[in-house]
Amino acid sequence: MRILVLSDIHANLTALEKVLQDAGEVDATWCLGDIVGYGPDPNECVALLRQRANLTCLLGNHDAAVLDRIPLETFNHDARRSIEWIQRIVSPATIQFLSTLPEKILVEEVTLVHGSPRNPVWEYVLDLYNAAQNFNHFDTRVCMVGHTHLPIAYIASENPRDVRWVIPLENESITIEHRAILNPGSVGQPRDHDPRASYAIFNSETYTWQVQRVEYDVRSVQKRIRAADLPARHALRLLEGW
Numbered sequence: 001m002r003i004l005v006l007s008d009i010h011a012n013l014t015a016l017e018k019v020l021q022d023a024g025e026v027d028a029t030w031c032l033g034d035i036v037g038y039g040p041d042p043n044e045c046v047a048l049l050r051q052r053a054n055l056t057c058l059l060g061n062h063d064a065a066v067l068d069r070i071p072l073e074t075f076n077h078d079a080r081r082s083i084e085w086i087q088r089i090v091s092p093a094t095i096q097f098l099s100t101l102p103e104k105i106l107v108e109e110v111t112l113v114h115g116s117p118r119n120p121v122w123e124y125v126l127d128l129y130n131a132a133q134n135f136n137h138f139d140t141r142v143c144m145v146g147h148t149h150l151p152i153a154y155i156a157s158e159n160p161r162d163v164r165w166v167i168p169l170e171n172e173s174i175t176i177e178h179r180a181i182l183n184p185g186s187v188g189q190p191r192d193h194d195p196r197a198s199y200a201i202f203n204s205e206t207y208t209w210q211v212q213r214v215e216y217d218v219r220s221v222q223k224r225i226r227a228a229d230l231p232a233r234h235a236l237r238l239l240e241g242w
Contacts, residue, residue, distance in 0.1 A: 001027040001203070001204045002202075003026060003028045003201065003202045004026040004200075004201060005030045005032070005144060005182075005184045006032070007184055007185070007186060008034045008149050008186035008187060009036075009045050009186075010035075010036070010062070011036050011044075012039040012221055013040075013044045014218075014220055015197040019197050019199045020048075022214040023199065026201070027054060028056065029049075030107070030112060030202075031055065031057040032058050032112060032113070032145065032184070033057070033058040033060025033101070033113075034114065035049060037063075037083060038189055038230075038234045039224075040225050042090060043090065046094045047093070058104070058112055059114065059121060060115075061115065066090060067099055070121070070122075081230065081231055082230055085230060106140065112143075113144075115146075115147045116134050117137040118133065125147070125154065125183070128154070134181060135156050142182060143181045143182070144181075144182050144202075148191070149191035149192070150185060150186075151168060151184055151200070152165055152183050152185075153180055153183070153209065154180060155179075168211040170212065171210060172210065174208065175206070175208050176209055182200070182202075184198060185199070186198055189237070193242055194241045196215050196241075199214075200212065222236075
């Protein structure tokens with residue numbers, strides 16, 4: 001199966017539309033959470049995702065906060081403003097969809113979470129030490145995570161404490177021969193200083209992983225953020241990917 005893996009859309013409809021167009025025909029779509037937050041298009045992004053055939057979707061921390069499952073005090077000031085805005089304009093259909101999302105799921109013998117297998121909604125997998133600890137918290141060959149907005153792969157050897165990281169080159173196909181934690185990066189708010197939307201294609205038969213990047217109209221999203229009176233920082237960072 002050719003599977004589109006995406007994460008951290010963050011209410012950026014323009015980026016999401018470009019990713020879906022760029023990915024082309026796929027057999028399934030796996031979304032690792034944070035459909036909403038930061039951006040100006042939460043309802044539109046949920047509506048577009050729900051149209052996908054064979055969709056599997058996870059709950060992210062911003063999604064959970066909109067549902068009042070995470071205290072807003074745990075977010076920084078700008079992120080909290082965005083969540084409060086979403087709660088004012090969110091549609092019943094969006095709330096219904098978000099409320100059905102699981103925190104962790106196994107599909108095609110792959111573990112899917114938003115944050116980490118140890119703490120599926122909130123923990124960041126950001127370094128080798130943290131990654132090595134998290135290999136003890138899933139049993140499948142591969143776990144896919146989002147949350148950090150960084151496209152990266154953590155690969156384990158036969159020794160579970162011997163973990164290396166790989167930053168995939170654009171369009172580079174990586175064959176997953178050992179256990180791995182894979183992150184496709186962010187669709188709607190990349191943070192690796194590349195403003196292009198990031199996603200991945202996973203082949204569940206050959207166990208190959210390919211990170212892709214695609215340009216989108218950043219300035220149009222910035223205009224909608226400003227028009228909604230959302231934090232200016234959320235518009236500024238899109239142009240440089242930080």
